[in-house]
Amino acid sequence: MTSSPALLLMLGAAGVPLLRGLPRRVLMLLLPVAGLVVLWLLPEGPGAGIALFGLELTPVRIDALSRLFATGFLVAALLTTIYALHLRDPLQQAVIPLYAGTAVGGALAGDLVTLFVFWELAGLSSAFLIWAGRTERSYRAGMRYLVAQLISGLLMLAGIALRIQAGEGLAFGYLGLNGPGDALILLAVGIKCAFPLLHAWLTDTYPEATVVGAVALSPFTTKLAVYVLARGFPGTDLLIWVGAAMTVFPIFYAVIENDLRRVLAYSMINQLGFMVAGVGVGGALGVNGASAHAVADMVFKSLLFMAMGAVLLRTGTTKGSELGGLYKSMPQTAALCMVGAASISAFPLFSAFATKSMIMEAVGQEHLTVVWLLLLFASAGVFHHAGIKIPYFAFFAHDRGHRVAEAPLNMRVAMTLAALICVGIGVAPNLLYELLPHPVDYVPYTAPHVINQLQLLLLASMAFTLLVRTGLYPPELRSVNLDADVVYRRVLPRGWHALSHAVTRLRRALGPPLRHRGRNLWSATTRPLRPEAELATPWSTHVMVWWAVFLLGTVLLLALL
Known part of the structure; x- marks a missing residue:
């Protein structure tokens, strides 16, 4: 130690x-x-x-x-x-x-x-x-x-x-x-x-x-x-389906979410889903893919949070409805954010292209067609909400008039180093593959893989552009989206308050009559012991003698029995 x-x-x-x-x-x-x-x-x-x-x-x-x-x-x-x-x-x-x-x-x-x-x-x-x-x-x-x-x-x-x-x-x-x-x-x-x-x-x-x-x-x-x-x-089948669900459901929340840091939080769950599915598949390729993608995610997700942190530092907000046009004031941050967006979206020559594809390959080798299709849909979805939405609404959407200074130098240095690592893993994936727990027999840069991934990204970007141009894309609005936290943030507190109010009303309704009945019962029970009651009056000596004889005889009789 x-x-x-x-x-x-x-x-x-x-x-x-x-x-x-x-x-x-x-x-x-x-x-x-x-x-x-x-x-x-x-x-x-x-x-x-x-x-x-x-x-x-x-x-x-x-x-x-x-x-x-x-x-x-x-x-x-x-x-x-x-x-x-x-x-x-x-x-x-x-x-x-x-x-x-x-x-x-x-x-x-x-x-x-x-x-x-x-x-x-x-x-x-x-x-x-x-x-x-x-x-x-x-x-x-x-x-x-x-x-x-x-x-x-x-x-x-x-x-x-x-x-x-x-x-x-x-x-x-x-x-x-x-x-x-x-x-x-x-x-x-x-x-x-x-x-x-x-x-x-x-x-x-x-x-x-x-x-x-x-x-x-x-x-x-x-x-x-x-x-x-x-x-x-590793190899726990349950994790395959848990991971598949994790990749899909955050997409819908991320699309309608206004807070861009919360979009990244949903994106994190999406990426964790790929890792969980890879662990569930197990084997050398599945565990290698999950491990490699976890390490890559540590860097590109940090890079995206760094970019949004710089935006928050300079503008005081990460609400998509309040941002836009920041590329004019923060061009370096915008460029580095796009590197992170390309990395999480698995563009060729960027990190997730070399890591996420291992998980997809492991799922495909097990002939898990439904899971593979879900992961494919999730790959398009993450490009939609993390690869496009975050840099677009933060830096390139309608100019909100923010004219601010570029991020502090140390922030830009950290983002630059993270971006270089993202590109380094994408360009030379063997540097990461050599550290994986199992020997790697996988080549990410094959013609079919590159072409298929570019097609997926192109179609996803065309869909985003079409939705924005036609006005069908959910607008960035000041709102609160309800998630599972509504159970402990809204339902349970409201249920507790409702129960408390019900108990209070019941106490107010039943309290007075119960207290009245209790006082009457107490009065009836203690009446013989009051000073004016018969038991409280002085007794004659012969009556007390008879009571003493009676009690002593009762005790002797019980002892003999």
């Missing part, structure tokens, strides 16, 4: 608030870089074990899968740190390495107890990135976020306890759904991975985070959940 990059980041985060100015920035940049160095110097295999309360723990376990995800987390941490260098908020700057360290620790965990500890720490630390907004909305959103994370942790803890009770051990390897507690662990992961109906915490809270907070939230929690799925549940 002493050589764990996770511990390095978490301990280093404690020193960030103690420094100011240049020393603080230097420390922030050194932490993820040092973490990468330590990670790649560690040899493969389980690290030294720790005995705790009779349990054998393995805090660090290095193999290809854990090293890949930990590398992705550290790269994302470095990009987020650069993006946050302009801040004067030590809270956010300290939370970033702490949060990244928990994700790295979870990826390197060799046992379930260590995984649970980092799982919970990730949820607790990341909540501060929402509370850092220091508004009533961000406080309430952070509390809802924290509740979701704690529920996930409790479910995982219950699953681990059942496994220990059944003698299954603590090793964090393949779990499946056959052992005791495995279903609870999968449900816990499903919450953090935003499974359908369990996803509302993500779209509810991410848009309420700070400019930097939303960027920091995007790569870690959900991708740690994907890692746990890839490690513990």
Whole structure:
């Protein structure tokens, strides 16, 4: 544990608030870089074990899968740190390495107890990135976020306890759904991975985070959940259909959503769906595809959140109805946003083209025709809402008159580095393929694949253009779209208030007569004991003697019996 990059980041985060100015920035940049160095110097295999309360723990376990995800987390941490260098908020700057360290620790965990500890720490630390907004909305959103994370942790803890009770051990390897507690662990992961109906915490809270907070939230929690799925549940058929549903339903919400950061939150669920489906298919190609796409998503989704964060910083809004024409004021941000849009849309020479296609190929090889068609539809949908809608309405739609400064230099540097990584993965995918957990026998740049993908993107762009030109595309309106969070944000509070009012009315209706009857009953019961009652008057001596004889005789008779 002493050589764990996770511990390095978490301990280093404690020193960030103690420094100011240049020393603080230097420390922030050194932490993820040092973490990468330590990670790649560690040899493969389980690290030294720790005995705790009779349990054998393995805090660090290095193999290809854990090293890949930990590398992705550290790269994302470095990009987020650069993006946050302009801040004067030590809270956010300290939370970033702490949060990244928990994700790295979870990826390197060799046992379930260590995984649970980092799982919970990730949820607790990341909540501060929402509370850092220091508004009533961000406080309430952070509390809802924290509740979701704690529920996930409790479910995982219950699953681990059942496994220990059944003698299954603590090793964090393949779990499946056959052992005791495995279903609870999968449900816990499903919450953090935003499974359908369990996803509302993500779209509810991410848009309420700070400019930097939303960027920091995007790569870690959900991708740690994907890692746990890839490690513990590969080849689980249920995940194929869960993933397919995740790719499709967010599209419809994203199309009608006005807040562009919330559009990105729905887009995140869409991309997670591809990863979940790949894990469900299993095998070398499925797990490789899910893992590669997770790492690519850490970068291009961060890039898109960075671009929208820069827009929010300069204009004070990310509402599509209030934006447009920003390419005149923020041309560099607009160009970098388009790189992120091309990457998430799987344009050739951009990252998702080399990663998402592996998942599609894995599904096709299993002859899952319906799932493949759903993923194909979702691929067109993500280009529609993330590849076109976000840059179009933010930078190129009707000019709203915003004349602002370009994003701060450090933000542009972070976005540029993220864009270079997106292009690098797309141009030279073998650099990523060599890090995958299984040998890769897949070539993305074949003529049929390139032609089919370009046809898909062309038709999707033509459909968008036609809908906009004909006025059939849903307009960007100031509105609130109801999602599954309506259950705990509207239905449950209103139900509680209705029940409270009903109880109050019932109390007012029944209270007076019940109190009146109670007083009458009490009066009747205590009447013989009142001073003027017969029992309260003085008794003669011979009457008291007879009562004493009677009571003594009764006691003797009962004793003889």
